[in-house]
Amino acid sequence: CSDIDECSASIWPCDVNANCQNTYGSHKCSCKSGFYGNGKTCIHSGKPCLLFVIRKRIQSYPLQYSHHMPERRRNKIKIKYENCFFTTGWTLIARFSNSDGKNWMRDDGRWWYDQQIAIGATNNSSKNDDMISTAFWSVSGREIKITRSDDPSHIPLLQTTGNCLGGQTFRSKITSYGDFRNGKVWARDQCLGNCTVQYGGLYKSTDGFQQADCNEDIQSADKISFWCDWAGDGAVMMIGGGGSSCARADHGIGITETNAASFVELVGEQTEYDFGYNAFSRTPPNQSYSLNLWIR
Numbered sequence: 001c002s003d004i005d006e007c008s009a010s011i012w013p014c015d016v017n018a019n020c021q022n023t024y025g026s027h028k029c030s031c032k033s034g035f036y037g038n039g040k041t042c043i044h045s046g047k048p049c050l051l052f053v054i055r056k057r058i059q060s061y062p063l064q065y066s067h068h069m070p071e072r073r074r075n076k077i078k079i080k081y082e083n084c085f086f087t088t089g090w091t092l093i094a095r096f097s098n099s100d101g102k103n104w105m106r107d108d109g110r111w112w113y114d115q116q117i118a119i120g121a122t123n124n125s126s127k128n129d130d131m132i133s134t135a136f137w138s139v140s141g142r143e144i145k146i147t148r149s150d151d152p153s154h155i156p157l158l159q160t161t162g163n164c165l166g167g168q169t170f171r172s173k174i175t176s177y178g179d180f181r182n183g184k185v186w187a188r189d190q191c192l193g194n195c196t197v198q199y200g201g202l203y204k205s206t207d208g209f210q211q212a213d214c215n216e217d218i219q220s221a222d223k224i225s226f227w228c229d230w231a232g233d234g235a236v237m238m239i240g241g242g243g244s245s246c247a248r249a250d251h252g253i254g255i256t257e258t259n260a261a262s263f264v265e266l267v268g269e270q271t272e273y274d275f276g277y278n279a280f281s282r283t284p285p286n287q288s289y290s291l292n293l294w295i296r
Contacts, residue, residue, distance in 0.1 A: 011213075015042040016159045016198040041155065090294040091139050093170055095120060095131035095149070096253050096274040097290035102265075103130040104236075104254050104274045109181040109263050112174060112236065112254075125149060128290045130274065137171040141295040144170065144195075144224075146253075148202060149290040155201035157209060157291075158224060158239065164195035170295055174236070177227050183264040191218055191225035191238060191249075198222070207285045208252045209239050210277045217243025224252070227261070233279070234261025251277040253291065 006013050006027040007020035014020045014029035018039045021028045029039025036042065096104055103119075104111050111132050120131025126149050145159040165173050177193055180186040203209045212221060219225045219242045228238040228249040236254030240246070250257045256272040257279035258265055265272050276285025 012198050014039050016156060016200060017042040090296045091135050092125055092292055093133050093135040093295050094293040095290050097129045098273055098276060098285050099287045100129045102272060102274055105263055105272045107182060107263050113181060125292045137169050139295055140167050140169050141165050142167065143296050145294045147292045148206060149292060151201065157201050157203040157206055158197040158199050160195040160197050162196050174226060183262045185260045185262050186227040187229040187261050189230055191228040194219060194223040194225040196222055197224050207276045211240035211246045211251050214241035214246035216241045216246035229261035232259040233257050247278065250279045255279045
């Protein structure tokens, strides 16, 4: 008999923020520095913070932050409670649902590019409806994660690694690839960008993640890719592999099968969804849960 190294398997056996140590016949998971937990689930030990708006500029501070501020400045400060939801260092910035309107697939691409007012329940990750928070365009970070609305533990279905955002806001990141409003085709048989990810939680049973183990023409399994197309099927955020052997490109968030990767929807069976897999009206995606997008 020979030992199998679970730590080098294609599916990571530990939390994305854990180290894996192979042992004979098994393995051990231990949380990395700055995180705590049992190795299967690791929670960021970040400090809680408050979000302030000072002269229309958003800034967050640790709760123990103490600094004398002149009264003339204090009068210009507004504490924002309603527009952000923090959990262990993560900020909830958006939610994608198929139980309401296709807000994320509007022809004008407004929610990705132009929306300047929060819409939806920004402080409740269990809601099953579309949401965009002011944090979508105002809070910068390094990584993103996706969770399900029916998972109160917020276990990531995927989490990026390697400084995906590079200190940008998510809107800055996603719109940096071009202006694809009002029917402009965003790609042809390619993805315009990607970030490396690790999967976990209920990803194998979640719509949009069906190609998370597939490697093909335009992308490999361990990626979330931005502005993708293959043979007229597209996704704003494609999850996993894409191409001829990976069900083309309409799987992930913001998917379309309208013969061109754009926000314009054709009349007929080929359609688009806020998230899912294979955008045909005869195979509608799950409507019992939504996907939450977080930044840190």
